[in-house]
Amino acid sequence: MSRSGISSWKVAGAYIGTIVGAGFATGQEVLQFFVFFGTSGIVAIALVTLLFMFFGYVILELGQRLRADSHREVIQYAGGRWLGTLIDGVITFFLFGALTAMAAGAGAVFSEQFGLSSYLGSLLLLGLTLAVVMVGISAVISAISYLVPLLLLSLLGIFIATLWFHPVDWAVVGQATDPRQAPVPFWPLSAINYVSYNLVLAVAVLAPMGKHVLDRSTLRQGAFWGGLGLGVGSLAIFLTVISYLPGILAYEVPMAFIAAQFTPFVQIAYSIILLLQIFTTAVGSLFGFASRLTSQESPSFRWILLGTVAGAFVAGQFGFTNLIRILYPAVGYAGLLMLAGLLLGYGRERWVLLQPAFRRKD
Template identity: 50%
Template sequence: MGLRKLSALTIAASYIGTVVGAGFASGQEVLQFFTFFGLKSIPALALATFLFIFFGGTVLRLGRQLQARSYVAVVTAAGGPFLGRAVDAIITFFLFGALTAMAAGAGAIFAEQFGLPRLLGSALMVAASLVTVLAGFYGVVLSISFVVPVLLLSVFGLSLATLATTPLDLRTIGLWAREANPAIPFWPAAALAYVSYNLVLAIPILAPLGAAAAGTTAANRGALLGGLGLGLGALAINLAILTVPFAAARFEIPMVYIAGRFSPVVQQAYGLVLLAEIYTTAVANLYGFTTRVAEPASPRFRKTAVAVAVAAFVASLLGFALLVRYLYAAVGVAGFLLLAGLTRAYLREKSKRNR
């Protein structure tokens, strides 16, 4: 992994960057998993924040102990050989599917927000992700951690401006919660499902991040800051949507609708934020998939990255991103198995410390 060691802030920014993809910034994920519960979304988000800190820290520490160069070592250590292989297979396939979804999403934003060709948006996103991945692990980490502060400031800024101009109405929120029909009707289960799904996408970066951490303290603090950043960012989006829940929920991208309530310029600016968030997730997906197929820093790694990027671009044009919808159930199962394995690994680690 090299001599450079990563600080807690860099680890936290990279953790946040791998999770905050298009679904997060658009507000759609937060709407589906949290906002539908009305005021109960706040304890749900508190639980999700704790789980992000706990499981993120467990992955980082395992990555450090194993000096993991890819996520496979961590998944195997957490789940054992059999479950490890099953979870690994689902994660690997989903990483490619998610990459095609990111490429398709970039094309959609180019077309819908800026009036530019979809093909151009998808091509530029894949090209930017490929260039970053070819720079190696530290190039991936630095790129993601550089973009994340801008993303969080944008989310917090838009949400605070919305709350300042449109205060929360408890009566409207209560009516909304009674009429809403969340896919997962029990808010603790929704919080757990949200974390498990996102951890599946984050672990390809988190595992080698742990190996590159400056120490166990840096890994733990990185998980703490990263989990808090994710929780507070989701809370900001949740509160912004709750100011106008009935109107925002009609849109596929609720936060772009909210940005458009201020001005077309703000709406287009937020479109750029969405592209940046798609970029951080696409980079993590491409890097994670490529490291599963080829050893990092090897000549085969570069060739594999190029081939995967081209294949993802072509698949996004063929509508392959639609397959991701059918993978959600499988990824959910993999996510819960992964969380169970990580819990076992944590208890095993704690037992060793107490001896």
């Protein structure tokens, strides 16, 4: 437990919960970025896990040292005035884009799994998200981190049941997968792109959260367990989805389709959990976007929240799969600037600190 009362598990939970949203939990992200590469997708997930651990800690530590109120302080540090402003714009745009994707994802679940209006799903999600974010960052962190164990256990449950009743046919995997179908048709770049756009989203929560943790070891452990949890979750979804190739490629919500293969109860239960997963990312996205535009104490904060939610509802009508396939890779490429800035800035600082150890003593 850290001196601030935020434990490493809570840090890890908020980290995972910010990223585990509609694209991840439906299986669409894993399908688009890893499944098309076949067995190479497993190596890509291992690389993703290490990158999540490293960059998660860098962002948390910088947020702590810079006393960041939003992602802006960390990004300005990483990229300087000009590049930092550009990266900041990309992040701010994608926070709204991610909220839009969550609204579309909730609508898709309501439509495909419950036979209800997609508009109703989007409105309910955005209304609940708005209510939580209005309370403040403590409620945001709690809402995200407390749901994560349930989310991961549900994924692992579906994964284990699939391996037992419908094991992977690796011969079919080799025939049904083609890297040319992936949005980023080269697995190392696809892995980096995946980390990039996810951290563009996560930095909005990780940076200000770092400010509230005094103990650096808590940040280190939180980043480690958060990255490991994301890697394990991605691998579970990967092995589950490839078990149903090639037919699974036709579904917008692959994991819900797989859940339906067992019993109607499992399908309904997973769909509800899926909505909770969507909710965690929506909360982080709305909070990060609004807090970047104005201070949380500002009288205009609530008006910005209302306007953002209304805009996300309208933009969400573009379609869930389209947003995952087009918006996410595009933001991932732009987010490479952020990763490069973080790597160079953090590495440069560490080099300066190490210099006295290499100087010759007279």
